Amino acid sequence: MGQRHDQQTVKVGLGKRSYDIVIDPGGVQRLGTYCQALGLSGKVGIVTNPTVDRYYGASLRKAMVNAGFTCRTIRVPDGEQAKTVRWTSYILDQLVKHRFERRSVLMALGGGVVGDVTGFAASLYLRGIPFVQVPTTLVAQVDSSVGGKTGVNHPLGKNLIGAFYQPVLVLCDTETLHTLPRREWLAGLAEVMKYGVIIDKKFFAFLEERMGHLLDVKDEDVIKVVKRCCEIKAWVVAKDEQESGLRRILNYGHTIGHALESLGRYKRYIHGEAVGIGMVHEALLAHHLQLCSASVVHRQRELIQRTGLPVHMPVHSFSKLWAAMLHDKKVSQGIVHCVLPKSIGNVQVTPLEQRVVKRWYARGVNLPTRGPADAPFTRRSSR
Numbered sequence: 001m002g003q004r005h006d007q008q009t010v011k012v013g014l015g016k017r018s019y020d021i022v023i024d025p026g027g028v029q030r031l032g033t034y035c036q037a038l039g040l041s042g043k044v045g046i047v048t049n050p051t052v053d054r055y056y057g058a059s060l061r062k063a064m065v066n067a068g069f070t071c072r073t074i075r076v077p078d079g080e081q082a083k084t085v086r087w088t089s090y091i092l093d094q095l096v097k098h099r100f101e102r103r104s105v106l107m108a109l110g111g112g113v114v115g116d117v118t119g120f121a122a123s124l125y126l127r128g129i130p131f132v133q134v135p136t137t138l139v140a141q142v143d144s145s146v147g148g149k150t151g152v153n154h155p156l157g158k159n160l161i162g163a164f165y166q167p168v169l170v171l172c173d174t175e176t177l178h179t180l181p182r183r184e185w186l187a188g189l190a191e192v193m194k195y196g197v198i199i200d201k202k203f204f205a206f207l208e209e210r211m212g213h214l215l216d217v218k219d220e221d222v223i224k225v226v227k228r229c230c231e232i233k234a235w236v237v238a239k240d241e242q243e244s245g246l247r248r249i250l251n252y253g254h255t256i257g258h259a260l261e262s263l264g265r266y267k268r269y270i271h272g273e274a275v276g277i278g279m280v281h282e283a284l285l286a287h288h289l290q291l292c293s294a295s296v297v298h299r300q301r302e303l304i305q306r307t308g309l310p311v312h313m314p315v316h317s318f319s320k321l322w323a324a325m326l327h328d329k330k331v332s333q334g335i336v337h338c339v340l341p342k343s344i345g346n347v348q349v350t351p352l353e354q355r356v357v358k359r360w361y362a363r364g365v366n367l368p369t370r371g372p373a374d375a376p377f378t379r380r381s382s383r
């Protein structure tokens with residue numbers, strides 16, 4: 001396969017289940033060739049939704065047909081409503097009906113919703129058929145398409161039903177991001193910033209410097225960002241595929257973020273927006289616990305505010321917030337395990353007791369005023 005100068009590859013090292021994340025602007029048109037190079041052939045089921053299909057369905061099908069594949073498009077509804085057992089079952093019905101075989105391919109063309117439900121169906125059909133991710137949102141390119149978490153929602157909770165199932169290829173065509181609604185783009189940037197805070201202070205500084213370009217969706221910077229996020233996620237996943245330790249750090253901003261999403265009934269905020277507020281407030285909590293300096297809070301808040309994403313906590317009683325935090329999957333035996341920053345680029349998983357969080361919350365979750373450059377946390381006389 002001829003290498004293009006602007007094509008980049010990140011490897012996810014998982015032994016026999018290793019795969020490449022290819023970052024290739026315009027790469028949807030070359031997807032047939034990429035799949036051929038992996039030895040794939042025959043039938044391909046392209047799962048997508050009407051919005052994404054309208055933009056990219058035709059060029060993807062053309063690329064696959066030109067490489068000798070037989071395509072079958074499987075449409076699910078737009079939005080989170082497609083992440084159900086029922087839509088998984090619909091995808092499976094189509095695969096059975098059209099006699100998909102063990103070597104047939106299932107492909108997800110869309111955002112995290114399409115990726116999650118498609119990957120789950122691919123893990124189930126004939127106990128697993130090859131699965132290709134073609135993420136078309138920023139969230140999906142930097143996060144959900146990498147790492148093998150697939151699944152759907154239960155009426156009583158999000159992502160409760162699922163499987164770890166790795167794709168054989170992830171193709172991030174960064175040109176598809178040009179049609180993404182502005183709100184989705186900005187929400188994705190919150191997840192991007194998360195990678196800087198959890199592991200890479202240089203990357204965080206790069207984001208501070210280049211945020212203007214990213215807000216304008218400048219290709220060169222977008223490619224750099226997608227690549228760096230994929231490298232970090234790939235590294236974390238290779239070390240801890242099933243989230244028994246290190247992988248938990250990817251949940252930074254998500255303990256409070258998930259709680260806010262659920263308290264807003266998944267209508268008030270889209271995921272990345274809630275994560276942005278979650279990052280600011282988990283940093284504030286870390287500062288309250290004297291784990292980090294005030295500047296760790298300020299730098300995140302400023303960067304998030306520059307994008308126009310919300311940073312303020314909506315009004316909720318503590319008992320409601322805590323109850324929502326307890327519903328998170330990362331809770332074990334009533335203790336909330338929260339990722340808290342020690343500095344930009346370094347976090348730790350901390351068990352949180354209700355009374356500690358309650359005390360912080362009761363003080364008012366206002367942002368501390370800006371202190372001198374990187375002032376250490378201020379020890380309060382009352383402690």
Ligand SMILES: NC(=O)c1ccc[n+]([C@@H]2O[C@H](COP(=O)([O-])OP(=O)(O)OC[C@H]3O[C@@H](n4cnc5c(N)ncnc54)[C@H](O)[C@@H]3O)[C@@H](O)[C@H]2O)c1
Nearest residue numbers: 051079111112113114136137139140143144149176179180
């Ligand atoms: N599996 C994981 O590890 C993981 C990680 C993070 C998030 N997720 C899941 O991902 C989902 C959120 O994903 P998302 O933020 O991508 O949302 P999404 O899939 O709902 O996509 C957002 C919107 O953008 C539209 N869209 C997608 N690509 C487009 C494009 N190129 N141009 C125009 N419109 C486009 C979609 O139709 C949709 O309306 C949630 O269900 C979340 O639980 C999973």
Ligand SMILES: [Zn+2]
Nearest residue numbers: 191254271275
């Ligand atoms: Zn997330």
